[in-house]
Amino acid sequence: MTGMTSSARPLLNRRLAEFGTTIFAEMSALALQTGSINLGQGFPDTDGPEEVREAAVRALRDGRGNQYPPGPGVPELRTAVAAHQERRYGLAYDPDSEVLVTAGATEAIAAALLALVEPGDEVVALEPYYDSYAACIAMAGGTRVPVTLRPHFDGGARFRLDLDELRAAVTDRTRLLLINTPHNPTGTVLTREELTAIAELAVERDLLVITDEVYEHLVFDEAEHLPLATFPGMRERTVSIGSAGKTFSFTGWKVGWITAAPGLVSAVRSAKQFLTYVSSGPFQYAVAEALALPDSYFTAFRDDMLAKRDLLATGLAEAGFEVFKPAGTYFITTDIRPLGESDGFAFCRALPERAGVVAIPNAVFYDHREAGAPFVRFAFCKQTAVLQEAVKRLKS
Numbered sequence: 001m002t003g004m005t006s007s008a009r010p011l012l013n014r015r016l017a018e019f020g021t022t023i024f025a026e027m028s029a030l031a032l033q034t035g036s037i038n039l040g041q042g043f044p045d046t047d048g049p050e051e052v053r054e055a056a057v058r059a060l061r062d063g064r065g066n067q068y069p070p071g072p073g074v075p076e077l078r079t080a081v082a083a084h085q086e087r088r089y090g091l092a093y094d095p096d097s098e099v100l101v102t103a104g105a106t107e108a109i110a111a112a113l114l115a116l117v118e119p120g121d122e123v124v125a126l127e128p129y130y131d132s133y134a135a136c137i138a139m140a141g142g143t144r145v146p147v148t149l150r151p152h153f154d155g156g157a158r159f160r161l162d163l164d165e166l167r168a169a170v171t172d173r174t175r176l177l178l179i180n181t182p183h184n185p186t187g188t189v190l191t192r193e194e195l196t197a198i199a200e201l202a203v204e205r206d207l208l209v210i211t212d213e214v215y216e217h218l219v220f221d222e223a224e225h226l227p228l229a230t231f232p233g234m235r236e237r238t239v240s241i242g243s244a245g246k247t248f249s250f251t252g253w254k255v256g257w258i259t260a261a262p263g264l265v266s267a268v269r270s271a272k273q274f275l276t277y278v279s280s281g282p283f284q285y286a287v288a289e290a291l292a293l294p295d296s297y298f299t300a301f302r303d304d305m306l307a308k309r310d311l312l313a314t315g316l317a318e319a320g321f322e323v324f325k326p327a328g329t330y331f332i333t334t335d336i337r338p339l340g341e342s343d344g345f346a347f348c349r350a351l352p353e354r355a356g357v358v359a360i361p362n363a364v365f366y367d368h369r370e371a372g373a374p375f376v377r378f379a380f381c382k383q384t385a386v387l388q389e390a391v392k393r394l395k396s
């Protein structure tokens with residue numbers, strides 16, 4: 001198959017034509033070919049807690065979740081998600097009507113957009129964005145309206161949301177705001193002031209909000225993760241998305257969830273039931289146990305990532321990059337212009353040969369490619385020795 005039929009009509013439908021292949025596939029292949037250290041894709045190279053793995057084994061052996069689990073997710077996990085939201089944020093959700101388990105955050109994003117967006121609706125999203133947002137908005141027939149996070153250098157390099165730009169992006173056709181905090185790839189954690197403004201805008205213009213908070217437990221220094229649903233007027237209009245992949249380092253299990261008001265959960269479930277219907281049976285039981293781990297687990301996990309962030313950030317700065325030290329997530333965005341480079345694509349394609357390290361050009365996360373051209377993303381969710389070796393290679 002060549003991608004064309006005899007009538008010369010492309011096989012891939014028009015809505016998805018621009019999303020043919022991802023940079024991740026190309027870069028991972030390059031990593032293999034060149035024996036490079038892959039700091040491109042964001043997955044940990046160490047598995048999560050042993051007791052959580054054991055919980056999955058127990059569930060498998062006990063025959064829990066080996067057949068289709070209930071559509072909304074197993075009650076144990078829905079209860080654990082609700083308890084987690086209550087314990088961490090004081091947000092009370094009813095496990096039966098206000099929690100829905102999904103195949104990772106990826107399915108939560110897809111199902112929420114497919115459920116809530118009509119063709120022609122505009123979806124305002126923070127650019128650069130996680131790559132599935134654009135594809136899912138397109139599948140829903142929506143129009144994406146990017147609001148670009150821009151670099152600022154006062155009091156440390158950081159990407160910031162321009163609230164006037166956000167307000168100006170909302171039109172009479174806007175259906176929802178798609179927010180991500182902590183933000184991949186910039187590492188920005190939206191502040192109380194920014195979230196207050198987003199909430200006020202959503203209430204004023206009567207917008208729905210989808211908020212992707214999969215990095216909620218990876219927040220560093222003075223930054224604080226504030227769920228959008230805790231702001232006035234937001235609980236009833238917000239679909240909040242979480243994932244066990246990032247918090248417990250089991251990205252292959254694909255266990256995610258949404259919390260939202262009953263009407264929103266019911267709408268998202270309508271779309272979700274025809275995507276996967278259900279997934280990850282035994283893992284759902286294990287993640288229920290993981291969410292109940294003591295605070296010490298979450299603190300130790302964050303501290304470990306913080307040390308890794310500092311190792312890689314220092315190394316990248318010493319190698320000559322401008323580093324946007326992330327307040328959250330496990331990604332570091334850098335500016336390559338101090339190295340005399342300006343094209344992140346060309347830089348990332350050459351880096352495996354030059355230095356034996358793979359990174360991702362941030363431009364792939366932008367509609368305004370030029371706005372992202374000089375930025376390159378490195379993941380630091382890797383073993384310390386791997387990061388040390390990467391730093392050594394980058395410096396030489």
Ligand SMILES: Cc1ncc(COP(=O)(O)O)c(C=O)c1O
Nearest residue numbers: 104105106130184214243245256
């Ligand atoms: C911002 C963001 N949302 C969602 C996901 C996907 O999460 P999951 O693996 O749970 O589908 C990722 C994974 O990298 C992400 O970075």
